[in-house]
Amino acid sequence: MHSLVVTAAFAAALLASLGLKFWLATRQARHVARHRDAVPAPFIGTVTAEAHRKAADYTLAKGRFGLLSTAFSAAVLLGWTLLGGLDALNAALLGSVGVAWGPMAYQLALLAAFVLIGALLDAPFEWWSTFRIEQRFGFNRMTTGLWLADQAKGLAVGALIGLPLAALILWIMGATGGLWWLWAWVAWVGFNLTLLVLYPTVIAPLFNKFEPLADEALKHRVQALMQRCGFAAKGLFVMDGSRRSAHANAYFTGLGASKRVVFFDTLLSRLAPAEVEAVLAHELGHFKRRHVVKRMVGVFGLSLAGLALLGWLASLPAFYLGLGVRPSLGAPNDALALLLFMLALPPFTFFVSPLGAALSRKHEFEADAYACEQADGRALASALLKLHEDNASTLTPDPLYARFYYSHPPASERLAALPEPVAS
Numbered sequence: 001m002h003s004l005v006v007t008a009a010f011a012a013a014l015l016a017s018l019g020l021k022f023w024l025a026t027r028q029a030r031h032v033a034r035h036r037d038a039v040p041a042p043f044i045g046t047v048t049a050e051a052h053r054k055a056a057d058y059t060l061a062k063g064r065f066g067l068l069s070t071a072f073s074a075a076v077l078l079g080w081t082l083l084g085g086l087d088a089l090n091a092a093l094l095g096s097v098g099v100a101w102g103p104m105a106y107q108l109a110l111l112a113a114f115v116l117i118g119a120l121l122d123a124p125f126e127w128w129s130t131f132r133i134e135q136r137f138g139f140n141r142m143t144t145g146l147w148l149a150d151q152a153k154g155l156a157v158g159a160l161i162g163l164p165l166a167a168l169i170l171w172i173m174g175a176t177g178g179l180w181w182l183w184a185w186v187a188w189v190g191f192n193l194t195l196l197v198l199y200p201t202v203i204a205p206l207f208n209k210f211e212p213l214a215d216e217a218l219k220h221r222v223q224a225l226m227q228r229c230g231f232a233a234k235g236l237f238v239m240d241g242s243r244r245s246a247h248a249n250a251y252f253t254g255l256g257a258s259k260r261v262v263f264f265d266t267l268l269s270r271l272a273p274a275e276v277e278a279v280l281a282h283e284l285g286h287f288k289r290r291h292v293v294k295r296m297v298g299v300f301g302l303s304l305a306g307l308a309l310l311g312w313l314a315s316l317p318a319f320y321l322g323l324g325v326r327p328s329l330g331a332p333n334d335a336l337a338l339l340l341f342m343l344a345l346p347p348f349t350f351f352v353s354p355l356g357a358a359l360s361r362k363h364e365f366e367a368d369a370y371a372c373e374q375a376d377g378r379a380l381a382s383a384l385l386k387l388h389e390d391n392a393s394t395l396t397p398d399p400l401y402a403r404f405y406y407s408h409p410p411a412s413e414r415l416a417a418l419p420e421p422v423a424s
Helices: 003-034 049-080 085-101 103-136 144-175 177-206 216-229 265-270 273-288 291-313 317-321 334-344 346-374 377-390 399-405 411-416
Strands: 210-212 236-239 250-253 260-264
Touching: 003 049, 003 317, 003 346, 003 399, 049 085, 049 103, 049 377, 085 103, 085 334, 103 144, 103 334, 144 177, 144 334, 177 250, 177 291, 216 236, 216 273, 216 346, 236 265, 250 273, 260 265, 260 273, 265 273, 265 377, 273 291, 273 346, 273 377, 291 334, 291 346, 317 334, 334 346, 346 377, 346 399, 346 411, 377 411
Parallel strands: 236 260
Antiparallel strands: 210 236, 250 260
């Protein structure tokens, strides 16, 4: 393989994906703006014109910001690769850390420096999204101090977890021969399964407070639903989501005996008990229809294929040279290979992402159907409508944009599939 082939393929994928993203975004903006002032017929009487316009304006604001963020991300990607940013960072660390501390320290320093620089580049966009867009539409509840604390905690947790894992993967790459990618995959799967067990009790409490569900009537109702569904959880908890955002949600977390049900306090304050039960029944549907297991198997399968591909590419000088990096002759290139693969892969996989979105929407329909078997379908419909309104989700997305990006069906399709009508 010649390096020019790699360069041409990467540049073509980046340009094509960027062009498609912009085209889809402009379609979405035009479609939402065109329908801003008219509530769709199925929702007349259940969604106010004011709420509909707010959802349209929120979608348009996020879309405009998304275009800027997408363009900036593409420029950063070019900067890291073809314009020589990663090559310069690698040379600087190889000549300082590598000489003083050895190959492993140099490679970990390269990964850490890359992540830190990326976080610094992303921080202004995250700040603007939180304190300008979310604030403008009444969703943000965070203070600057809390936002900075979250950023610091995220980096600290990432370092404490990520650096030992990175050291293990790098050691495997250098010590286990041509099939290193298989052993690295085993380590990756083990890490993810361990993280699923530890996340609810060790990591999540670093960012949020979790209190046992205190509403005895609701607790009894939820426990009765879980018993009917044959689902066991370690506890029912309420998370202080309102400390950061007005958005509402509920989710399951953990693995095996560590599973727990978590409600955002914003959800409980907005929904009636029957609606909370219906939303939880939907989440239980994902477990009963084995969506969670299927997704895990899919992710692990794709990661195995990706690591196998990296195992081949990492041995080709053209892979490095074609992406703007000179491979080291006197030091391992394993960290370089990991970073280049992580940078170069998204422009190619973007074109198959609609397949994953379509599968996710299928799972959502199946979970809704299960919820209607175990709870009140009318309560689920009203809960979904409230959540769409509270989260300012547009009721009129561009159909093609939704097919490409949406992991959940548009509200009109989702509510129409329920056994009970949306409007009374």
